[in-house]
Amino acid sequence: MSNQDKTPERPEADARSGFGQSTRRTFLSRLGMASLLATAGPAVTTLGQRSGKVEQVTSPESKDAIPVTLRVNGKKHDLRIDPRTSLLDCLREHLHLTGSKKGCDHGQCGACTVHINGRRQLSCLSFAALHEGDEITTIEGIGQPEKLHPMQAAFVTCDAYQCGYCTSGQIMSAVALLKEPCGPEDAEVKEFMSGNICRCGAYPNIVAAIQRVRQGAKAG
Amino acid sequence: MKTFQLTRPKDNAQAIAAAAKSKTAQQGAEIRFIAGGTTLIDLMKLNVETPQSLVDVNRLPPDKIEATPDGGLTIGAVVRNSDLAWHPLVRKNYRVLSEAILSGATVQIRNMATTAGNLLQRTRCMYFRDTAMPCNKREPGSGCGAINGFNRNLAILGTSEHCIATNPSDMNVAMAALEATIHVYGPKGERSIPIGDFHLLPGDTPHRETVLEPGDLITHVTLPPPAPGNRSLYLKLRDRTSYEFALASAAVVITVANAKITRARIALGGVGTKPWRSTEAEGELTDQPATEATFRKAADAALRDAKPASQNAFKLELAKRCLIHALKLATQPA
Numbered sequence: 001m002s003n004q005d006k007t008p009e010r011p012e013a014d015a016r017s018g019f020g021q022s023t024r025r026t027f028l029s030r031l032g033m034a035s036l037l038a039t040a041g042p043a044v045t046t047l048g049q050r051s052g053k054v055e056q057v058t059s060p061e062s063k064d065a066i067p068v069t070l071r072v073n074g075k076k077h078d079l080r081i082d083p084r085t086s087l088l089d090c091l092r093e094h095l096h097l098t099g100s101k102k103g104c105d106h107g108q109c110g111a112c113t114v115h116i117n118g119r120r121q122l123s124c125l126s127f128a129a130l131h132e133g134d135e136i137t138t139i140e141g142i143g144q145p146e147k148l149h150p151m152q153a154a155f156v157t158c159d160a161y162q163c164g165y166c167t168s169g170q171i172m173s174a175v176a177l178l179k180e181p182c183g184p185e186d187a188e189v190k191e192f193m194s195g196n197i198c199r200c201g202a203y204p205n206i207v208a209a210i211q212r213v214r215q216g217a218k219a220g
Numbered sequence: 221m222k223t224f225q226l227t228r229p230k231d232n233a234q235a236i237a238a239a240a241k242s243k244t245a246q247q248g249a250e251i252r253f254i255a256g257g258t259t260l261i262d263l264m265k266l267n268v269e270t271p272q273s274l275v276d277v278n279r280l281p282p283d284k285i286e287a288t289p290d291g292g293l294t295i296g297a298v299v300r301n302s303d304l305a306w307h308p309l310v311r312k313n314y315r316v317l318s319e320a321i322l323s324g325a326t327v328q329i330r331n332m333a334t335t336a337g338n339l340l341q342r343t344r345c346m347y348f349r350d351t352a353m354p355c356n357k358r359e360p361g362s363g364c365g366a367i368n369g370f371n372r373n374l375a376i377l378g379t380s381e382h383c384i385a386t387n388p389s390d391m392n393v394a395m396a397a398l399e400a401t402i403h404v405y406g407p408k409g410e411r412s413i414p415i416g417d418f419h420l421l422p423g424d425t426p427h428r429e430t431v432l433e434p435g436d437l438i439t440h441v442t443l444p445p446p447a448p449g450n451r452s453l454y455l456k457l458r459d460r461t462s463y464e465f466a467l468a469s470a471a472v473v474i475t476v477a478n479a480k481i482t483r484a485r486i487a488l489g490g491v492g493t494k495p496w497r498s499t500e501a502e503g504e505l506t507d508q509p510a511t512e513a514t515f516r517k518a519a520d521a522a523l524r525d526a527k528p529a530s531q532n533a534f535k536l537e538l539a540k541r542c543l544i545h546a547l548k549l550a551t552q553p554a
Contacts, residue, residue, distance in 0.1 A: 064223050083226040106262055119331045126257050129226050130276055181306060194462035195326025
């Protein structure tokens, strides 16, 4: 009960007043660190001091860490990671590519979809250490705000999302679908997209966005 | 997740030597081969599997699909499900296999999952996947929560008083109807296992699911040449139209000449503790007219020994209708 008695802080309001220049992500990670510092004391302070910048804090190296070299979005990364690290956690927590999302973490929702050697796969259901020599592409490698991939642009045009959490996975699947043996009908698109769950239920607009790109590609 | 060592062998011999040190190749093995990881990593996250060592076989040959000299097919162990399902020879000669694979999982998972891994896919029984629950398959002797619990999705054929877990694979059902052979390379050399002998019934050792011994590495799977003039298909019935395991499914490979069935291979999915080849149904079909009455007899024969539990008796009629409808589709004029 005691927690509920307190008025919860509103991150949006704080973002405007306290951290005016923050992106949502740096703000949230600072907020997370601040609450940790408030509760955990000296151990976490050491972490913060060691890395200098709060938003770049990474976990201390595991005693079982092994060297792994990954190629992500055309860039080579030499890492030392615990072999248990999923490819998704490696992308998000070690390479700070947070576009790929963790939904179920059991291969059931598709939010973590990335391309490996040009084919879509689930990054939560694989270990990063299994991907030496593979070419990994994340949503960050598909397009950027100033230069959207046609599929990203179509998702905007067709309003193919609501909360946006599943969207990067949806777009990674949709981009891969363009090269897959998917028939022209909406029903085929739905079958090929069945591995990407949208809790908001934006499915009709997702199908519309994909068909828009496919028809545009044919016309062009 | 429990920590593990990852080893990357250079060839099959190294992989086998590494895995041969395991006490078992079955549930709870302390050394596991890992390929696509879609089953194993999921179960490791649930602490259902806690291997101390993983042997990465992703880059070991053969990873190809090739025609054999006799007109059959050889499929490398790490050939991904997508590549197998869409291969021109599979689409042309083994339609049932392509349809079965494409009816399972999603594009992402099929891009990862391998042929050998799918042969070893583990049950989706919720008691097996939850370490807080009793399960004779996960922890021998702990009891079965499913038999008097939530068993709507579980098996009605090949069950025992210790386990009623369903084999979840669609690919395996097609492989059973196609009479696939599984080729294994192990510490004692190479051997070939007909798919019917590969999976074990639960009996009183449900933790033993296959005949594999420590160090046994599946290298490839072969399919015999397609029976001349056959038609084949896979029909899957489930709660959702996509991305769902079968409540009942049927793989049918059938040859009809002059309205008479000359050859039939039948396997059922979603209802068996292993991929369920039904020689009983095949016996009722062979040399009989391709009519609904014949199909009904075959379906009755296939389900004759079924033992439903408290929530899955509906599967008995569902599986029969599934097989009858699959036979109708496979024998209707082109």
